[in-house]
Amino acid sequence: MPAALPTLDLRSHEDIFQQLSSEGKPIPVARSVLNETRELADQYFRATLDAIAPVHYRSRQMDELLKALWRFCGLAVPNLGLIAVGGYGRGELHPHSDVDLLLLANQEEDIHGNSEGLQTFITLLWDLKLEVGHSVRTLKDCHTEASQDLTIITNLLESRLIAGEDSLYQQLKQIVDCQDFWPAQQFFTEKWQELQERHEKHNDSEYNLEPNVKNSPGTLRDVQTISWVTARYFGDGSLKALEDNGFLTSFEQSRLARSVAFLWQVRYALHMLTGREEDRLLFNLQREIAELLGFEDDGNRLGVENFMTRFYRNQLATTEICDLLLLHFNEDFMKCEDDDCIVRINDHFNLQNGYLQVKDEALFAREPSWILRVFVLAAQTPDVIGIHSDTIRALRDHRHLINDEFRKDSVNNKLFIELMCNEQHVVREISRMMRYGILGRYIPEFGHVIGMMEHDLLHIHTVDDHTFRMMRFLRRLRYSKMRESYPIASKLIHKVPKREILYLAALLHDTGKYIEGDHCQHGERISQEFCQQHGLSANDTHLVSWLIGNHLTMSHAAQRLDLNNPEDIHQFALEIGDKLHLDLLYLVTVADMVSTNQKLWTSWRAEQMRELYNNTLRALRRGLGNPLNKEDYIEAIQQEAIEILRRQGINEQRVWDIWGDAGDDYFLRENVDNIIWHTIAIQEHGTATTPLVSIRETSVEDYEGATQIFIYMKDQQHLFAVTTATLDQLNLNVQDARIMTSEKNHTAVDTYIVLDQDNQPIDDRERLGEIRASLVSALACPEEYSTIIQRRTPRILKSFQVDTQVTMSNDPYMHRTVLEVTAADRPGLLARVGAIFAEFGVQMQGAKILTEGERVSDIFFILNEDGQPYSDPAICEQLQQAIIQGLDDQIQMQSAV
Template sequence: MQPSLSQEQLQEALQKSAQPGQYARQFLEQEQARLNQAFETTDIQVLVRARAELVDRVLIAAWSLFGLAGREGVALVAVGGYGRAELHPCSDVDLLVLLADDPSQPVRDGLERFVTFLWDIGLEIGHAVRTLDECVELARADITVATNIMEARTLAGSDRLREQLEDRTGPEHMWDSAAFFAAKWEEQTDRHRRFNDTEYNLEPDIKNAPGGLRDVQMIAWVAKRHFNADSLEALVDVGFLTREEYGVLRKCLDTLWEIRWQLHVLTERNENRLLFDHQRQLATRLGHEDSDANLAVEHFMKGFYRVALALSVLNEMLLQLFDEVILRANEPEQVRPLNRRFQVRNDYLEISHPDVFKETPSALLETFLLMAQNPDLKGIRAATVRSLIFHRRLINDAFRADPANNALFMQLLRSPHSLFSLLRRMKRYGILGKYLPEFGGIIGMMQYDLFHIYTVDAHTLLVIKNMRRLRYEDMREEFPLAVDVFYRLPKPELLYVAGLYHDIAKGRGGDHSELGADDAIAFCQRHGLTPWDGKLVAWLVRNHLTMSVTAQRKDISDPEVVYEFARKVGDLVHLDYLYVLTVADINATNPTLWNSWRASLLRQLYTETKRALRRGLNNPVEKQDWIDETRDEAMKMLVDRDCDAGAIETLWANIGDEYFLREAPRDIAWHTEALLQRDTPDDPLVLIRESSQSVLAGGSQIFIYTPDTRNLFSATVNALDSLGLTIMDARIITSADGFSLDTYIVLDEHGTPIGEDLARIEQIRKTLTETLKHPERFATTVSRRMPRRNKHFDVPTRVVISNDLTNDRTAVDIQTLDRPGLLAHIGRIFMRFELLVQNARIATLGEKAEDVFFITDLNGEPVSDPALCQQLQQTLIQELDDKNGQS
């Protein structure tokens, strides 16, 4: 696409204009608008080069405008991406003013006005003014400078200067192929490390992250240095790329260019990060639409992640190939056979001849099994990787149904070595997604939220990794119970199959647990597992969320909750497998999700369920037995501390059974002793300690004893929020004589208990005590802003109200956008409706709050009026959705 004015016409127009800067700015804006309008109908390669040509014309005209054209010993040179004639709407324009010697004063003056002009017309320029000798010295010292010079082209002035620079900085004089490759590989390794060595970041950088534009440029730079190839396609002619690989590379590069073009247009700046702020709009701009199962933004990001993975694998394979075949071609080799199909060359696995996979397709799986059986191998040779990728097309229905191939895959799952890393290799090379098409469907699939920070395929393999880690004793400190349980599993491979399939049906619509269970059964039948094994795996997939939901959203201090969960589990074998799967799953979902509190909830549920199973499902524990046992244990502890039994009984007489059902004996003893010994009975009592001293290990306990008031919950949670504490659990119990005995489990902003920070503990105690002296003065104050990422999510409020008939209270299940001050606001709504919060389970999952409140009316009765329930539901939805719209 040619600009509307030729070079000569533009130069003449600038010379004649009274305001050349304004003219040039308007020309750029009009021409860029024309390019943007052509996006739908024009090849992106044409647009990218048209943008570069547009800028060329403006720069050349400006060079002439300021009297620099025709000057001897000075040249205007495009470098970097601009040197490749590749520009996006807001890309930096990298320029080198190349001088033969120090410039004269007229040249200095002209250059100064030239650079100022470019900034004034809105170009983002990166420029350097250097002599030829300076450039040579800098290139010798800095690989980045040497790389930029490789892509230089002359825009104006002496082309001979650039040719001299190119010659003096060529591989004959500095940075030969080996040195250049080593430096660039180290540079790439450092760059990838900054992005956690993954293509799957939530807000990926399409330029610098693994699988981004830099990885394509890396291939081109290394090959250009060695082959002097001027384009990616030229690498096919020199045998470095196959025609098919070039096609994949070109298609992926075009996709990234299209995304980057629209990202620049949308943000009006040189933005390369796919922030949540932009992902939805980009999806729409690039033609994606919502489907029944997935949002448009999820379709868009899945396509991006697949492109990034493909580029990353190509980059890895080609650079390894370059290293092996070109740089190490003359090194001595040690080759030993493994079998008729494979051999080991210098500690790397390779096929024994080029037609191995064609003649024996099962060798596609055997490759990875041999890697598992020979843990000393450093990797797979690049040529074998290339052959694997090419021949993966041989994996079809007949291949998948072949018992020999099924046996190979099960051998891999039973291997003691490197299962996660090999499954990850199989995914990267496209083998796993072909062998298990259902897994292929989730590769690159993302869920548009802050809870699931990995794509479904990456999460799935991390689950396997977490399971494998439990084999090691050094994991015992972090996962003591899980390590013990893992060792008892009779067939760990069943756990791995459940891990592979637990989320495999996401994105299809419907219940992914049920659909995944069907897939798992089919897998087990095809791979020769017994019917009992298949049923266990399917049960685990179907119920993989049950334990975490029960632990986090139900009152597991209630024996009936434990009994119902035990009935669903049925026996200790199912409990053991489910516990390990749950621990591995939570840890692979989001690093911030697993904390000491969630660990303690799962441990408590596991322990109580195991006890219930041993007692027998036909012999459930009675609530009164539980209460009596708790009172007796607490009394024994207190008497051992020389507390007066009569005073204890007098204090407990007005508290009620609910307290002894919900609290642990050690905590009751702690509370009681403090209540009996306090010096100021009219002031609120606030106790704080690590809950690791009780069965509620994993958070900090805050116990409050104070006269009950309607706004007590709101005032308390607002004070805790202002202190930067996250509430994980709340128990609110009102005694017969009008006092509230409340226990809050909290974590600090880092997701850890408060610890032994005495100053911090005293600050919390003082703030709460002052708040609770006059809770009626409480007013919601939100000092913290909503996190940037949360603002870009539409989380419509859902409220489900049901009666918990067993415990005579009403459950209010609220799902809404998380934001500072949320709990205090909900508490004020309950107060307005004259409702009391008796218990609460608090969970924040990414941008979403999923909280359950157990409430009663002022008489301690469930809310039985349907009209009141409907009004409460509507008020919560309306007010919390109004909050969604606020910053």
């Protein structure tokens, strides 16, 4: 039998006052009331998941307690009043919301005459640990300060009397309600500006990852803004007032009420679980709240991802209605008194004050194609600011007409492609289509991913938001201001024959994410069917679908391939096929990376992509049937380096002595510039016994995207572990490592590519000197590497659990084993892997390090202790399990720090 539902019984102020009077100790009595209120409200919420009743119950019980305390402090006297304002004035009190109070007096003398009681009352509230926001003002103060301050007049709009003289409160209402005091239009203008500034502030990536349930776009503050404007305009801030005055339909009223109820659920849970006024959906809370609210894992989606998708879709719905209402208010204030502000566009549409307005809303029912045509019209018509609220509402009311027949109609298909070809306004209008619920119906696969969020630190935007950012980025590449940051992409965008192919690829590239499995393959199939349905040529259809199927190929190649190795580049060029495919894929890849997470596009990533593009382009120009011969390549590299070194005063014999038995791999993996740098550094180091550590400043053109560290010394067992642990302590992020050991004298020739904590190269000479000194000191005594103290794990990383996975495979072209590690990002992981390699006698050849949000995906190129690729399955299994166990232990240890 289910437990009985908690009863939200109020204790009256009279009952509380009698207890206060009899016991004479207000703090224990008041605290008992507050504790009982909290327990009852929280029990009710957990039992029902209804936040509306407990939020109002908390407010009403707070009223009763404050009335009793007001009276207990001797303040029940003439000319004083206790007024609830702000959210508390609306009768809303979440577990840790502010209790906003106005202590109102008729005259200054009333304040001075009751100063002791007022001070006692306020002190009591503080001692009770209530989140109190209070002010003590006279009627005159209220008039003066509210006339100058938008926040104060807003608070007073939501006031109500708790205790004291009603006549005093009515005088305050007369001041606030006077239409000459903050006229409705002025108030609306200020509030709209305030909303836009808040949206801009809360639209950065961290607010998308951990949205604010109160202040982010489409949340409670937006609804409150509507309420404030409504209160100023109609004298009543309720949703019913909007409906009664024709500003809101019954459907919209119901939808907005459901949105608020859900937001209250989330906010109540946040306050209850954290024990504080926490309005941010922090990562470590999202999963717990999802479970509390009943969201479960299903198929390929986590319960927390379903919860966040619901949250973001709720935001979208709230934004849609609030924007519509604000537009409606603006149109009402800007009503035309003459015909000058109305411009005829065609037989069906006018432009009124810059907003496209349909003359007859039945047009969409008679000719459903106008549901799409209106966006084409908006894109083609100069001076369009937006679409009129009546027309938006009509579009929404007729979007049910978008069915399979509508989607297959050739007229509608041509209209959509026409819009995609309108490069100037395609992103603006496609975004509008999404906001008004048209795009998700016209492309159902896109509808499935609207509001979809992946619970990780890599994808910081919802799929739909990421898509529009990607399209916007591609469009902005045409502008000269983008050339410095994206030189290759800015050049290529002007050479693409049909840029609508890029926009279509961007629009559809993630539509396969709602289906379990490889979203690239699903997206390729979806886009192929879409393009064929919309009459694209076979070649254009191939390009769009190929780009979508391969939109991760180039970024993965840049991370995995040895970009100086001719064989790796040749194999990649075979996958690409020709220059057009390379150009288009480069543009899509850069746009995707930047739009997924701006932090993903580091200077080193940009350098890798540039090198991959240029090397592949050279391979394509040379001809896919004419790959570069390895021996010829090495000889050319050596001769070029020798010639430059000879001009710098190093004779050829000395050069060959320095190179010793470096082997072919060294000359395949290093470019001429690096070979010269290494040779000169070794020459200058001479016979010194200390480790050689040389750091290349980032002014060098070929490696301006990162800082290079060259280490040359006698090879030792823990060298990789020592180096990576030291770099970690220096707050440097390893991006790439090329590890080589000469066969004859066992000398380590290692190069590390690093960035600082902000993913930027290091240019400061003092900082470079510190790095070099730390490495020389650590490498001189590698046996002490285990004493290096690990750094603390950031809070946000502790919120994720990533299964540690290790795979091994052999690379037949390079005759080496590729070991891939995926694990949770924690300080010191590279050093731990290096220590395990030392235990197993692993010979390191190189590493590529990729941190994507909360996880690392590292690739190590290794050989066994005999210098051969791994072939014994038993040893492979032992090595893999040792790494998994070692990293799991490291992660557990770091999570506790």
